[in-house]
Amino acid sequence: MENGFHMLLYRAFHAQRACLRPWRTGLGLGPGQPKLIDYLARSGPCSQRQLASYFEIDPAAVCRMLDSLEKGGFVVRRAGPNDRRTGVVELTDKGRSASQAWQSACREMERQMLRGFSAQEAAQFADYLRRARENLRGPKAPAREGML
Amino acid sequence: MENGFHMLLYRAFHAQRACLRPWRTGLGLGPGQPKLIDYLARSGPCSQRQLASYFEIDPAAVCRMLDSLEKGGFVVRRAGPNDRRTGVVELTDKGRSASQAWQSACREMERQMLRGFSAQEAAQFADYLRRARENLRGPKAPAREGML
DNA sequence: TGTCAATCGTTGATATGTCAATCATTCTGT
């Protein structure tokens, strides 16, 4: 069980979240909020739809996290220029500094996580993670076609 | 950003959950419930405390998931023999078959995830995941000591 | 023995993620 990749990924992901939690709470952010302001800092203002698509989460979750972020003064919602359905989410100055602090925290976490990894191993690790994700994403249920 | 390990792990973990979701819902289980019955099937009856410790989640979460699992007929809670605080959680027959189906689903997912991986690559991948987790778990914030 | 600390399970509050449904707006096809 401990050897199944399901558990291995669970453990690694869990440890990563636990490692980043002190930084996150120090910034006054909820569990899912850092990734939103990080994306906004890198890509500039965008719609809620774009945030939901990028992170593959429900637009409802984005909506509520932005409610909280807006109340905290990290982002503002503006009206879109062309389409009155689509608004634009933008970082405030406070949001920008929080995103910078978060990026530092992520680099710190990464350094800690990769201790003892050679540069080649780290690159291989990243490659494995990308391939695993791609394999899981593509076909819906490619199993039991041939034999089984 | 797409290259940071934070995002890479997020993507892989996310894809894995999405891949396993149809099987999970087919069994009538909530998102966190499969791991509990899987553990119970492998390790036999145990306390709620043990489940919480093993998966590193709050005992409150375990308590509520077991409420749901018990209502669904997957597990039963019995009184402990020695300590009247500590109960014992046990799989029912329905819980046992669900756990077997879940283990099949996990093997299937793993096959799909590792498509194109050689046996050596898969072993290396598992090793990287274990090392990353251990690195994140041990020291709290050992960074920026030497030179950054 | 008697008091205090620690432990197990539980409940409440809050945040996230999924699903379903709704409202307003925009697009499509005729």
Place this chain on the structure above:
DNA sequence: ACAGAATGATTGACATATCAACGATTGACA
């Protein structure tokens, strides 16, 4: 131009994870 489909954002409902607090029980120690 108009009816219906599609889209963006929102809200409600449910399950989960974290934090805080509580009741019951057990253990430790004077």
